[in-house]
Amino acid sequence: MFRTSTSHTPRSNRTPRTPHTPHTPHFRAAYDAVLAQWPAPVDSVVLPTPYGLTRVNSCGPAGAPPLVLLPGAGATSTVWGACARAGLAGTHRVHAVDLVGDPGLSVPEPGRAVRTTGDLVGWLDAVLDGIGPHGPVTLGGHSYGAWIAAHYAASRPTRLGRLVLLDPTRVFAGFRHGYVLRALPMLVRPTPERIRSFLVWESGGAELDPAWLRLQDETARFRAVRPVTGPRPDLTGPGEPPVPVHVLFAGRARCHDADRAAGAARRMLPGARVDVLPGVSHHALPLVAAGEIARLVAAG
Template identity: 30%
Template sequence: MGPAEHGTGPGADAPVHSQGEPGRARTRDGRELYYQRRAGPEGRPTVVFEGGLAAGRSYWAGVQTALADVAPTVVYDRSGLGRSPAAPPGASRRLHALADDLGDLLDHLGPGGPFLLVGHSWGGPLVRLAAAARPARVAGLVLVDPSDEACDLLFEPSMRRAERAGQLATVWLARLGLLGRVYRSLTAALPPDAAADLRAEGFTVAMTRARGRELEDAAGDLRALLKNPPGLAGLPVTVVSAGRTSAGMPESVRRRATVSHAYRARQSPHGRHVVLPEADHMVVTTSAAELAEEIRRLAT
């Protein structure tokens, strides 16, 4: 990695972009993943952020900038999102394949780590898989309102219907150029440069295709985790739950999700479960400062 990819160090001028300097990491099958890196204090694990379903790097900007004095940070786009080219049509976008891509990004950043992995929603099980593949280089995990196989609701037929309806609505709104309006409050919470990137890249028809591929068999991916739970070798795990309901997360769903989060935290000898009362499912923007504080606990 050349100096231009490292961003700026402590005490230097702020990076040109709030999310840091750009770089590209190559996967084992030759694809490229676009990432941005902000430098931070030396001797701290690099915090690597993993987005939710079809969510790219930009919506982490508020959390990332809040950690500027804490640790180096990296955000990236999965294949087909943001500035990362789409994977070939026959390439799997199932959970294990996405975790392999994250592992390849970590190899590029520095194979030995240490890394603190932060995963939101669908990114939660993804970072667990990536950590289990090589736990020695992982300092800990922060799971942010994660999808979790301990939540039986995720296996119900109603969830499959909701996924199909959500995908159809997302495609329709993207084709009409209206999807960004649905997420105005999200973009408004971000630094201006990250908000501009998200408006340009996050609500496209191409994104909806990547979303559909990631949803190919979500229930099957979660069943695989039930059958073969990722072994985290006693790593510290903080699980953050939202305290408020939101679209798609009414009170009954919210309650069952939070119970599964408490269970996940209990599986770690160094587990911590935190409920952020002012956050909805989009914790990364509705409670960015509070989430950054939970990340700080594990990074310092």
């Protein structure tokens, strides 16, 4: 494991280099600029896993309850900085993870791609082992990261103390066709202009962090691998979910109908807490609703 500890200073020379890194210097500079906004100090580690090296950015008291956060596709672990500043770093030891194969500073293992949900579970097993959290882990995720977190909770309920799903996609509802059609040009041939245009459309023009938007521009040039797809995770047990679950939907999400998805979640998990946050879009949720998310997690 490689480790660095940083504060609000330029970070480009502070993290050990690893072989075959797929990111460009411009991507790294944009990534570091967003991470510099996190509450100091930030501990950054590179954890070995069977599927490659995984970057984890951590902050908050070392003895606080562990909170592991998975971002949405393309968002990188840095998207959780607003939530950390809003209070999560005061109540928890926050561990934000770059998904292996996705934009970020994680480096896939050559010839050992993550291809199945079982691979994702094995990868996250290694990440949690490397972090070595003390006490029950709260696992949270946004969008695609929530889908991964839900699959992990279904497979490894004894490793978790709580599951937090933030506007999860393909867990309780599928994608709207209009959303997929709007996203398709960006997915087929990403460019900074297409990424910006899509985010403006989906967020309804919400004011998003300029540094994070610059990082999103750079993801257009990132050599990402094909994301894992598969069935919806099965969180149902004999009447109760395997771990306590809190689900927060973005009321203005364009990827699905938030109220219908929330209804499906309540029917599937009658013991879970399910809320809809009005006025917030899917992609903007971790950035503009950070205070609500921090209060949700702190409430337990």
